[in-house]
Amino acid sequence: MHNDISEILVSEKEIDHICTELGQTLTHDYKDKNPILIGLLKGCVPFMSDLSKKIELKVDMAYMSVSSYHGGISSSGDVKIKMDLDISVSGRHVIIVEDIVDTGNTIVTIVELLKHRGALSVEIATLLDKPEGRTKPYVPKYVGKTIPKLFVVGYGLDYNEYYRNLPYVGVLKPEVYTSEESK
Ligand code: 5GP
Numbered sequence: 001m002h003n004d005i006s007e008i009l010v011s012e013k014e015i016d017h018i019c020t021e022l023g024q025t026l027t028h029d030y031k032d033k034n035p036i037l038i039g040l041l042k043g044c045v046p047f048m049s050d051l052s053k054k055i056e057l058k059v060d061m062a063y064m065s066v067s068s069y070h071g072g073i074s075s076s077g078d079v080k081i082k083m084d085l086d087i088s089v090s091g092r093h094v095i096i097v098e099d100i101v102d103t104g105n106t107i108v109t110i111v112e113l114l115k116h117r118g119a120l121s122v123e124i125a126t127l128l129d130k131p132e133g134r135t136k137p138y139v140p141k142y143v144g145k146t147i148p149k150l151f152v153v154g155y156g157l158d159y160n161e162y163y164r165n166l167p168y169v170g171v172l173k174p175e176v177y178t179s180e181e182s183k
Contacts, residue, residue: 001162001163001166002166004163004172004173004176005153005154005166005170005171005172005173006170006171006172006173007170007171008168008169008170009147009150009152009168009169009170009171010127010128010144010145010147010155010168010169011168012167012168014145015050015127015144015155015167015168015169016050018127018144018145019047019050019051019053019054019144020054022051022054022125022142022144023051023053023054023055023056024054025142026051026055026057026095026125026142027054027055027056027057030055030057030093030095031057033057033093034057034058034059034060034093035057035059035060035092035093035094035095036059036060036061036062036087036089036092036093036094036095037051037052037055037059037060037061037062037095037097038062038063038064038085038089038094038095038096038097038114039061039062039063039064039097040063040064040065040066040096040097040098040099040106040110041063041064041065041066041083042065042156042158042164043098043099043100043156043157043158043164044063044097044098044099044156045156045164046155046156046164047097047098047099047127047144047155047156048061048097051097051125052097060087060092062085062086062087063083063085064081064083064084064085064110065081065082065083066079066080066081066082066106066109066110067079067080067082068080068103068105068106079105079106079109079110088117088118089114089117089118089119090117090118090119091118091119091120092119092120093119093120093121094114094119094120094121094122094123095123095124095125095142096110096111096114096122096123096124096125097125097126098124098125098126098127098140099126099127099128099155099156099157100126100127100128100129100130100152100157101124101126101128101129101130101138101140102130102133102134103133103134103135103136104134104135104136104137104138105135105136107124107126107138107140108136108138111124111138123140123141123142124140124141124142125140125141125142126140126142126143126144127144127145127155127156127169128143128144128145128146128147128152128169129143129145129146129147130146130147130148130149130150131146132148132149133149150171151171151172151177152169152170152171152172153166153169153170153171153172154166154167154168154169154170155167155168155169157169159172159176159177
């Protein structure tokens with residue numbers, strides 16, 4: 001698995017530091033509130049786990065499964081809800097926990113949906129931001145690290161469902177996906 005990675009972009013140590021810093025900021029910004037953390041499956045899982053432990057507030061944790069990639073390396077632009085929330089967001093402050101914001105399609109769609117359902121506020125905490133990939137204008141409020149327009153895997157991020165369990169974020173060697181696509 002490690003041999004398929006050309007470069008480590010965000011190390012385990014850096015991820016730990018990002019979670020601590022963002023956790024402290026969210027603890028400060030949401031003091032006196034009990035926000036709902038909504039993780040977007042499956043990519044959010046390691047980040048949701050590590051970030052939530054650094055937030056010193058009573059929070060609800062809920063999950064949605066949405067899809068815009070359908071297994072490839074670029075967004076289809078068509079956001080599908082595969083699994084919906086099991087709690088109401090009406091009258092609640094929501095923090096969406098995302099692995100990465102690229103085109104903005106996923107986040108813009110979900111923010112609009114949750115506001116339509118009556119959320120008092122909706123913000124994003126994303127581990128990674130790729131602003132050069134944006135096709136819809138959106139500036140996430142809480143960003144762990146801004147990265148260039150590269151396809152990355154690890155720490156929740158997959159290529160064809162693999163590499164999510166890498167403890168760091170890395171760049172996949174192009175030959176890995178070109179050889180897969182030619183199969
Ligand atoms: P957006 O809707 O902003 O284009 O993309 C958001 C979703 O696309 C992310 O939650 C993630 O699942 C996927 N995505 C975007 N960029 C990357 C990337 O570099 N690597 C991987 N593995 N997934 C990505």
